Amino acid sequence: MLPALVLHGGAGDVDDERAQAKLIGVQVAAREGWRILNMPEGSALDAVEAAVRVMEDDPNFNAGIGSVLNFDGDVEMDALVMEGHKLEAGAVACLRDIKNPVSVARLVMEKSEHILIAGQGANRFAEEQGVARLQPEELVTKYETKCLEDFKNDRKGKPPGVGTVGAVAVDRKGRVAVALSTGGTCGKTPGRVGDTPLVGCGGYCDEAVGAVASTGHGESITKACLASSIFNLMKQGISIQNAADESCEFLTSRTGGTAGAIAVSKNGETAVAHTTDKMPWAIVSDGELRAGVKWGEEVSEKI
Ligand code: ASP
Numbered sequence: 001m002l003p004a005l006v007l008h009g010g011a012g013d014v015d016d017e018r019a020q021a022k023l024i025g026v027q028v029a030a031r032e033g034w035r036i037l038n039m040p041e042g043s044a045l046d047a048v049e050a051a052v053r054v055m056e057d058d059p060n061f062n063a064g065i066g067s068v069l070n071f072d073g074d075v076e077m078d079a080l081v082m083e084g085h086k087l088e089a090g091a092v093a094c095l096r097d098i099k100n101p102v103s104v105a106r107l108v109m110e111k112s113e114h115i116l117i118a119g120q121g122a123n124r125f126a127e128e129q130g131v132a133r134l135q136p137e138e139l140v141t142k143y144e145t146k147c148l149e150d151f152k153n154d155r156k157g158k159p160p161g162v163g164t165v166g167a168v169a170v171d172r173k174g175r176v177a178v179a180l181s182t183g184g185t186c187g188k189t190p191g192r193v194g195d196t197p198l199v200g201c202g203g204y205c206d207e208a209v210g211a212v213a214s215t216g217h218g219e220s221i222t223k224a225c226l227a228s229s230i231f232n233l234m235k236q237g238i239s240i241q242n243a244a245d246e247s248c249e250f251l252t253s254r255t256g257g258t259a260g261a262i263a264v265s266k267n268g269e270t271a272v273a274h275t276t277d278k279m280p281w282a283i284v285s286d287g288e289l290r291a292g293v294k295w296g297e298e299v300s301e302k303i
Helices: 016-037 044-056 101-111 119-128 142-153 218-224 226-235 240-255
Strands: 004-008 077-083 089-095 116-118 165-170 176-182 203-206 210-216 259-265 270-274 278-285 288-294 299-302
Touching: 004 016, 004 044, 004 259, 004 270, 016 044, 016 165, 016 278, 016 288, 044 077, 044 101, 044 165, 044 176, 077 101, 077 203, 089 101, 089 119, 101 119, 101 176, 116 119, 165 203, 165 210, 165 259, 176 203, 176 210, 203 226, 210 218, 210 226, 210 240, 218 226, 218 240, 218 259, 226 240, 226 259, 240 259, 240 270, 270 278
Parallel strands: 089 116
Antiparallel strands: 004 165, 004 278, 077 089, 077 176, 165 176, 203 210, 210 259, 259 270, 278 288, 288 299
């Protein structure tokens, strides 16, 4: 039933304390996204942007404040916004010192003639659009500084960046949208761009079918074109949950990487899938907010 909203807070393995903080974080973001989506004129695009902004502002997620650090100890962020009516998309890659990259991605979609702007050009574009620039250290948390140290000491011991955020929604008018934001993977080579800002890899949507957002090992997701793989199975009439499960499992068997995804159909059906042990997620539809992190465990509330 319309409208419907699904969020994720990153596929990957985190300890229970951090998983609990992320579970609370996705619920807070879901309430904010739903507040917008549930308005009489609430748009899917406004709702996914708002939900992602909440998670970018939450240091427990690998996006905005709390982003993982690259090998040099700097934050470089990727983000994507796409809407399913005109298939408009906007994205940024390797953006620095900006609190809410998802909103810069939306500005790229709405105010530029391009889809993806990277690096210094992305920062220059943000500045021209009047977006405030932070001091670099304002996005850096002690937790991520320690993660980078651990990564450098034992590269095999550290999972790649965990806590990327994403949201998909369908509104009352049947419009669909997707938004994603990430700091990427811990210890990445400066200048590395993951799947998140790539249309068809990090996210995809078309109002004829629905919307999809990915998370997990970006190089594997890009090789498997995860979002478009799920989208195409949905288009062929495969059930949304099977489409998401099959595509994530294919990615893992074919590339050896792990990933997760969320999806919503134009009719408001929803799916959450992951080949990791954990992935914080939240679904809001039919007056209920459901959320979870681990397989088989979920909490719910009336909304
Ligand atoms: N997919 C993101 C990247 O590789 C990371 C994540 O989703 O955790 O940049």
